[in-house]
Amino acid sequence: MNKNSFEKIKTSYKLPIISGVSAACSLLFGFFDYFIFVGLVPFFLFVYYEKSLVRLWLGSFLFYCIFNTMLGLFVVIEPLNWILMGLLFGFYGIMLGLTKKYFSPWFFWFLTPVLFVLLEYGFNVFNYIPGLPLALGNTLGSTIFLPLARIAGVWGLGLVVFIVNLLVCKIIIDWKNRRKWFFIIIAVLVFLVSLSGVLWIQAKNKKLADNINLAVISFSTKVIENSPEYKELGASMAYADSAKVNIFLEKITKEIIGIIPETADYVFLPTHIFNSTRENEIESEVFSEYGINNNGSIIVFARQLAKILNKNVITGIVTREYGKKYNSVLFFDRNGNLVDIYHKTNLVIGSEYWPFGDWVPFWMYWLSGAKPGQKLYIKSGFSRSETPFSVLKSENLNIGVLICSEPRIPGNFVKTKSNKAQIVFTPVNNDWYYGLGIAFFQKKYFNTLRVNSVYHDIPIIVNGKENYAGIIYPDGEYDIVKPEKDQKFNVWSGSLKY
Numbered sequence: 001m002n003k004n005s006f007e008k009i010k011t012s013y014k015l016p017i018i019s020g021v022s023a024a025c026s027l028l029f030g031f032f033d034y035f036i037f038v039g040l041v042p043f044f045l046f047v048y049y050e051k052s053l054v055r056l057w058l059g060s061f062l063f064y065c066i067f068n069t070m071l072g073l074f075v076v077i078e079p080l081n082w083i084l085m086g087l088l089f090g091f092y093g094i095m096l097g098l099t100k101k102y103f104s105p106w107f108f109w110f111l112t113p114v115l116f117v118l119l120e121y122g123f124n125v126f127n128y129i130p131g132l133p134l135a136l137g138n139t140l141g142s143t144i145f146l147p148l149a150r151i152a153g154v155w156g157l158g159l160v161v162f163i164v165n166l167l168v169c170k171i172i173i174d175w176k177n178r179r180k181w182f183f184i185i186i187a188v189l190v191f192l193v194s195l196s197g198v199l200w201i202q203a204k205n206k207k208l209a210d211n212i213n214l215a216v217i218s219f220s221t222k223v224i225e226n227s228p229e230y231k232e233l234g235a236s237m238a239y240a241d242s243a244k245v246n247i248f249l250e251k252i253t254k255e256i257i258g259i260i261p262e263t264a265d266y267v268f269l270p271t272h273i274f275n276s277t278r279e280n281e282i283e284s285e286v287f288s289e290y291g292i293n294n295n296g297s298i299i300v301f302a303r304q305l306a307k308i309l310n311k312n313v314i315t316g317i318v319t320r321e322y323g324k325k326y327n328s329v330l331f332f333d334r335n336g337n338l339v340d341i342y343h344k345t346n347l348v349i350g351s352e353y354w355p356f357g358d359w360v361p362f363w364m365y366w367l368s369g370a371k372p373g374q375k376l377y378i379k380s381g382f383s384r385s386e387t388p389f390s391v392l393k394s395e396n397l398n399i400g401v402l403i404c405s406e407p408r409i410p411g412n413f414v415k416t417k418s419n420k421a422q423i424v425f426t427p428v429n430n431d432w433y434y435g436l437g438i439a440f441f442q443k444k445y446f447n448t449l450r451v452n453s454v455y456h457d458i459p460i461i462v463n464g465k466e467n468y469a470g471i472i473y474p475d476g477e478y479d480i481v482k483p484e485k486d487q488k489f490n491v492w493s494g495s496l497k498y
Helices: 003-009 014-028 030-039 041-049 053-072 079-102 105-126 136-142 146-173 175-204 221-225 242-257 284-290 296-309 362-368 412-418 436-456
Strands: 211-219 266-271 312-321 324-332 338-343 391-393 398-401 423-429 460-465 469-472 478-481 489-497
Touching: 014 030, 014 041, 014 053, 014 136, 014 436, 030 136, 030 146, 041 053, 041 079, 041 105, 041 146, 053 079, 079 105, 105 146, 136 146, 136 436, 146 175, 146 436, 211 469, 242 296, 266 296, 266 423, 266 460, 284 296, 284 338, 296 312, 296 324, 338 391, 398 412, 412 436, 436 460, 436 469, 469 489, 478 489
Parallel strands: 211 266, 211 460, 266 312, 398 423, 423 460
Antiparallel strands: 211 489, 312 324, 324 338, 391 398, 460 469, 469 478
16 A cells, blocks of 8 residues: 555545444454454544544544444344434544644543543443443453453453554554564563463462352243244233133243252242233232232242242242332242342333433334324333342342343442342343344343453353353353253253352
């Protein structure tokens, strides 16, 4: 490439677009994990060479929109998410442009990764759709650099990603001294790999306490709802005749009993196990003690399962209690008694609450197939927990719970551990994703959990609908069973060593 060609391309919008595609691919496809170490180089070169604040804003906007759109196409069609986050991220370029103009070059190189991580942090806290924001440090959750998370979590891994990318940029920018920068990169990578190895060995040598045996089950709602047993209901679980629902649940109970090992002390089922909320259906004992006046048949199902198995059963349903609606996880002891409840704290805008009154974006009607004026799911009105991040307590185990999007929100694991959790249960529902969307979200979510398990030094139970079933240990190792096609349940059983 001659000098004139380089002068043209170094401020071309092609560079942030290339980086947007590269960053997305590193999270979409496992074999691209390490590609993230160079994937941001084109974007950082654009930011370094471009002088126009308007073009810096637009280049940053393009990068983030391409990045988010590629991932979003496989997850959910939500233009407001891409546009709002892209508009905000555009100011990243402006701030770096002003830094170049008024401050020293070293401050520019310092601010570039730090500001990126701060924006990621903010997006993870305040994003319109909590499932989509992505910390690029999550990519390293499936690499040899995972043990580094013990030092600074996902944000520390993010800094590692950005620093290596910037060092590669220096090779291109300071081509005359490329050998020096090349050896610096090698030295940095050798140091990081060595440190990662030391941290991994330390985690492996950690003493473990007595074993507790677990069984973790994930459901395939799609397979269940296509089964002959479900079709016999003649309607969805929410509206089917009670007698038919009870017959169906008895069949499911027998199937689950047949796959649970006798040695298990605790059985973890997914939340919203049958995609239904049966209104005004009361289980008398639970109603009298907790005020829950819905989903009685599913509560009976969980109680009977605990009694028959003689095991603690943890599962989730939507509960209505004293006029409020919650996304809940229920803990039944070996005798089938409901002994504790966790209510979700961080609600998802759209599916669990809607802060904009009667205003609904026009595309929501288009996506849902509803007509203007019809009540949409976004007005469902869940309530937040009055006791945030409470822990389910039994005789020998304190179980923290973080549902769906809660594990990716900064600080939630800290709050859960501060309430004396010894393990964290993280059920998630992937049955609203399709195609590559499921594979992407499973990987991204699983990496998030691995990083948090290492950073917070706590085992994590993984399950859900259309999801893995298993456990992640604080040394980063994991033992999971992946869902298989046309299989109702995927089950993991083993020991918890905490």
